[in-house]
Amino acid sequence: MKRGLSLKWLVVIVFLVQGLILVVGYSFLTAHYLIQGMDNMVTSNMEQVAHHYLEETANEAPKKPKQYHNYIVTTQWSALPEEIKTLFKQSEITPNKLFKAHLSEESPPKVKFLFHLKKRNQKVYVTYGMSRSTASALTIKNITNDFQTLIMISVLSALSLALVILLLSWRLGRPITRLGQWARTLASEKLNQPTPNFNYPELNAFAELIRSNLKAVQETTEREQHFLRHTSHELRTPITTIRSNVELLKKLDAKSNQRHQQLAIERIDRASLTMKHLTETLLWLHHDRAEQLPMKECQLNDVIQHLVDDMRYLLASKKVTVTIETKPYTHYLPEAAARIVLGNLIRNAFQHTWEGNVNIIQEKNTVKIINEQHANSEQEDLGFGLGLQLTERLCQRLAWHYQNEQQAMGHSVTLVFPDTK
Template identity: 35%
Template structure:
């Protein structure tokens, strides 16, 4: 099982390690500087009395706590016992102590130095013991315990401070995480809450913007699938019907000329499916870009589309009349095909018995249907989807469009100019 690291624990551990390391290093440096300062002060004190007169062999002189002699052998016996004369070097302080500094105060500290004063060798020594210190009447803990308490207190402060900071930062982060987890379609439309920090607010806006983009993409893809399934039904039906017809014609040995006519309808249907797919993709992804235009005959296109959609009249008593001309117009062919297909399909679907008139003149197309029998027949994909797509295309190209209900039918008029 893989252990996933926590940012909170990582930050807390790093702050704790940094604090303990810093305190330990500073404590060590402080101790070293304290010892160095004591050595310097002691050396200066010894140098200040090194030039005292009347010092001779076998006759050391004591000044306060210091002993000045010309020979090592003249120094106090305890100094000679604690310090090795072979270790002493000119102008360098030699030191030894009884005890375990820094854990406990030293019991005694022994100092000696060798100096050259006007060509004469001088040995200076002194001893400091705790017995020499005045009794304060306070039997408290050893100094090391005090230092340990101070160090632990500072470490606790180092631990508490990042914990409070982390707590202050972690709460808004957890709030952001909970908000992002509970985001739904409704909340995406609302402004993001305030998370107290500009970085978290920026992150919340990025999350919201990304999810809104995903939501928009899903809606766009869903709409595309609806449009595609709605628009491709007719060419698919034409392809299947004519493929079956072509198979029967081949089996019965019908003339190749008639077979080529059926094959031509299948090819037109496949081209229609290709154009419809490309147009729907364009409409779904790049609605701001113009689609190429072609020189087309609206009359011929209307006739061909009506022929492809006549299967919707099977079993119905509907009289269809169509009037077209041969005028040519520069228009986006696939878009015109989608619009005219939807208009004709809706008229055929919603007329159970009655009449349908289709009139095309130049760029003007009018379709009227009169339904004598009052049957409510709604296709499972619905009139609404085709109407939505038609209105979207018409609005995009600025075509004049009218779709109104009449007493027993519907009047649809569109001008592709």
């Protein structure tokens, strides 16, 4: 598995680089404005010198060049020092603007300034030179302090920004790491537990999304497993019926007993239809399909009798008496689901009665199945729970009344089909 740069460190590096760019940029901008402020001071001084020169030489014609400390003032370009005329071109000099040139090759380095003042019809050129040796100690100290302060502020800003970003990434990284560890250890038994608090609503919402999605996947998997178990459980009866009647047909073929052959064929036909309807019903139940199951008019007493006949093999070698009390009654309902539910109830009664009575009573749309156990037995069929679970789910889904009561020696089950007419 490739291990690239983690999201945490990517964010940290991006913010650090962006922060350093801002710090360096603002540092250069501050230095620029600091130098521009010094230039403005020099310009102001040179302008004052030019005005002083004009006032002092107001009565002189022509005006002669003069020097005030390090300032040289003249009205003629030709009267400027040769060094100034070499550094600057007269054609590029515009009035009321400061020009400067750096002589870094000299030792110590120097800066030459030229200011051209134009007032009414008078023109004045002012030059000024500055170096470390000519500047006052106070000026050098102030400039040095200013740059040191600027550098110190820049460094402290960069360090504080880096510290804040690292603290922020650590603060954000802890709950994200906890979220990853929690997601990796999220087992099926933890899916019904509430999600932990990861300090931030977005992470809590993401954790809840992970839990709900995994829970949905687990429920889908369990539904499929239940479907397979239900299918294998429910198909046993029709498969057994088909197999036993095929064997019967083989034996009857030799004896040419047409009546028994016809009965065997009818049982095989019912069993195959039961398997078909069972598959459709289970798919409808386990996949939450919205459409209704096909409805038809069913003769309840005939359905019960056929189911009892198909499952009598479960009573082989058992001392069980089956009593059936039915009355002809036609009801409009989903036949496949009715056969599954009634078949489950009859099968459970036959399987769990080892010595006793099974009473099946049908009156109109109400069916009661009562099994009375005369002798206790430890034997138990593993499919019993699945059958009841499927019965309960179908009855709940179809809004059929279903009641299962445990009695002293058995169970009493009541099933009422709703009147749809």
